[in-house]
Amino acid sequence: AAKIWREKGRTLKYFDRRFDQPQERMLKGLGYAARVFPPIDSSLRLATPDQAKLSTNDAFTFLKEAAPLLEQSGFGILIPSWWNQKSRLQARAKVSAKSSAKNEKGRLNFESLVNFQWELTLGGEKISREEFERLAALKQPLVQVRGQWVVMDPDQVQAALKFFEKPQGELSLVEAMRLGLGVDGETMPAGVELGGVEATGWLADVFARLNDSHQLDHLPAPRQLKATLRPYQLRGFSWLTFLRQFGFGACLADDMGLGKTIQTISLLLHERDTLKVKTPALIVCPTSVVGNWAREFERFAPTIKAHVHRGLERHQGEAFENTAKTHDVVLTSYPLLMRDRETLANMEWGTVVLDEAQNIKNSSAKQAQAARALKANNRIALTGTPVENRLSELWSIMAFLNPGYLGSEESFRKNFARPIERTADAAATESLRRLTTPFMLRRLKTDKTIISDLPDKMEMKVYCPLTKEQATLYQAIVKDALAQVEAAQEESDQMKRRGLVLAMLMKLKQACNHPALFLKDGSALPDRSGKLSRLTEMLVEVCAEGDRALIFTQFAEMGRMLEPHLRETL
Numbered sequence: 001a002a003k004i005w006r007e008k009g010r011t012l013k014y015f016d017r018r019f020d021q022p023q024e025r026m027l028k029g030l031g032y033a034a035r036v037f038p039p040i041d042s043s044l045r046l047a048t049p050d051q052a053k054l055s056t057n058d059a060f061t062f063l064k065e066a067a068p069l070l071e072q073s074g075f076g077i078l079i080p081s082w083w084n085q086k087s088r089l090q091a092r093a094k095v096s097a098k099s100s101a102k103n104e105k106g107r108l109n110f111e112s113l114v115n116f117q118w119e120l121t122l123g124g125e126k127i128s129r130e131e132f133e134r135l136a137a138l139k140q141p142l143v144q145v146r147g148q149w150v151v152m153d154p155d156q157v158q159a160a161l162k163f164f165e166k167p168q169g170e171l172s173l174v175e176a177m178r179l180g181l182g183v184d185g186e187t188m189p190a191g192v193e194l195g196g197v198e199a200t201g202w203l204a205d206v207f208a209r210l211n212d213s214h215q216l217d218h219l220p221a222p223r224q225l226k227a228t229l230r231p232y233q234l235r236g237f238s239w240l241t242f243l244r245q246f247g248f249g250a251c252l253a254d255d256m257g258l259g260k261t262i263q264t265i266s267l268l269l270h271e272r273d274t275l276k277v278k279t280p281a282l283i284v285c286p287t288s289v290v291g292n293w294a295r296e297f298e299r300f301a302p303t304i305k306a307h308v309h310r311g312l313e314r315h316q317g318e319a320f321e322n323t324a325k326t327h328d329v330v331l332t333s334y335p336l337l338m339r340d341r342e343t344l345a346n347m348e349w350g351t352v353v354l355d356e357a358q359n360i361k362n363s364s365a366k367q368a369q370a371a372r373a374l375k376a377n378n379r380i381a382l383t384g385t386p387v388e389n390r391l392s393e394l395w396s397i398m399a400f401l402n403p404g405y406l407g408s409e410e411s412f413r414k415n416f417a418r419p420i421e422r423t424a425d426a427a428a429t430e431s432l433r434r435l436t437t438p439f440m441l442r443r444l445k446t447d448k449t450i451i452s453d454l455p456d457k458m459e460m461k462v463y464c465p466l467t468k469e470q471a472t473l474y475q476a477i478v479k480d481a482l483a484q485v486e487a488a489q490e491e492s493d494q495m496k497r498r499g500l501v502l503a504m505l506m507k508l509k510q511a512c513n514h515p516a517l518f519l520k521d522g523s524a525l526p527d528r529s530g531k532l533s534r535l536t537e538m539l540v541e542v543c544a545e546g547d548r549a550l551i552f553t554q555f556a557e558m559g560r561m562l563e564p565h566l567r568e569t570l
Contacts, residue, residue: 001026001050033075037066060141060151082149089156092119095176097203113170114203120160122150132160174405176203177210178435206246210438216242222269227262227300232443232450236263239441240380241270244351249379249401251357253386253442256541257458258450260382261293264353265301267380271350272304272328279350280324282374286356287333288534291463293355294331304328310336316343334359334367341370349376356537357381360400361393363409371400385544386440391417394436402439444545462538464530466512473511473518477504509554517558525565536569543570 004012004022012022019025030049034041039062043052054062067077096115120127122135122145135143136157143152179197199207209216219238221229229237236252240263243250252260264283271277283293290308297306307327309315314336315323320343324330337344352374354360360368379401387394395412398405406412416432419425443450466474481504488496510518514529525532535551542549553559 002048005048005050029075032073033070036069036073037062056140056142080149083151089150089152089160090121090124092121093117093176093179093197094119094200095179095197095203096200114173114176115170116176122152136161174402177207177405209242219270222266222273224269224273224303225266225300226302229262229266230259233259233263233266236260236441236443237266237270240264240267243439244271244378247377248439249381249398251381251383251386251397251401251440253383253440255443255445255545256384256538256547258443258445260384261296261355262300264380264382265296265304268304268329268351269301277350279348279377280327281329281351281353282344282347282349282376283329283331283353283355284334284337284371285331285354286359286534286537287335288464288530288537289355289462290331290333291465295463297329306331308332309340314340316340317346321347337370338366341366341373345370345373345375347375349374351378351380352376353380353382354400355382356541357383357397357400358385358388358393358541361388361396363392363396363399368396368400372403384541386442388540388544391420391432398436398439405439406435445547462534464534466530467528469515469528470511470530473515474508477507477511477518481507513553513555513558514561516561517555520557525561526569532565536566539566539570 003014004026008023010021012019027044027049030040030044034044039054039058040052043049063079063083067079071077094117120129120132122132122143125146127135127145135145135152141152142149144150176197176199197207216235216238218234219241221227221234221237236254236259240250240252244267252263254260254263268281271281285293287310290310294306294308297304305327306329307323309320309330309332314320320340324347332340332344352371354371360371362368381397381401383397386397392409392413395406395409395417399409407415416428419428420432481500484500485497488500507518512531514525514532516523516525516528527533539549551559551562553562
């Protein structure tokens, strides 16, 4: 500006640019700028306006309000670097572990108390109450603290004065963790920015590992495991073990087919062999996969004694407790979790595992309530789809894993579900991500780090129980066929007997697929076939992940029946 007034020519060369009528152009530009920021207008009364002196209040208004508006209007703006660095008023929490923070078993819970105290900082410098009150008395939005300019937003001054009245001493672990993960909790003073959490002792190690899973120690696979874990499965097993060590619930949300079952079995073996846990574990899963879990234990962990809790003759009350204590693992289904709630909730479980945990996505459903009523030192949720339709499903799973961590369901809806689902609120999304990431391990088959670990092909046999209708039909087919074979035997017709046996096997296959396939009566399909129920459960997860599936059937008619059913169901 001073150069323009010194050189009174009709053109001006400035660096590699040439300006015509520079004085007129500058005056015109300053006139426009003064409309946005009036303090500039006083400089226009000078014969050669080359600067505008501002009070600290004017400077604060310019930096906070006028500069963005001028920039949007096409002006180039240069502002001090300390403004971009946000040298502002912040609160920093210092957290240390109480000697009594862990319970008698050396484990944490979210009600554990830790020591904490607040520090107020201006421009990153710790400031005492007396020093802050002296600065506040100046009633200036910009002040110098130890040689640097910092912002004292008038809106924050009163909040900061109240901040010094905040109680110090003890804080629940759940609030300390929310602050440590960068999410303001109820403890955070209103109107003051969070400047981070400084943790000491073993608590610092916990926070560091929760924030970065790569800092976890990778454990070797349990010696008793009759399988070779792939590298990503070893990481999952180590992660489950780390969270168990501190009493935190874990959601293993790997893609279908990545081996959530084998990672869980590895943890249970580790508990028995290395940690010497004697309390039985409980695994709750869909009815259709209870038998598969039992076979997986026989195959991969034969040293673990598993008891299947189902059937009309299943034990209740004291008899169940005695049976459970003589086994390492109890397997049951979601329907029985609800029906036998009192029996299962009276037990003290070492670990409770919910397989296909999306079954408790409705927090008000009796299944979800029964799951939350279970008493356990360790909780694990296995699901490939932690959120299928609404974020409230995630809250329900986390309420089982770590009760109270995400607050009440209503506060979760207010702070996360509604802002994210209605307006895609970026800040709420990031806060929720930071809160849940430490307790949720999600790996996709498409991840480069995972896909390199996968074998060319994996095969798994899934055994499905017959429904009552299928079992009755199966028995009737066998009885009728055996009577015909016996009659053919009296006729000494060997070829006829073979034909009858082959026909019986075909009919049994049809009955095992679905009663409607055998009866050919065009009747409804839902809730009548164990195989169809399991297929539907698997396909729901496949579709939720955006995967594709190819379904083979020996019977063309079964394919024609499946097509409309799956279209309506999925």
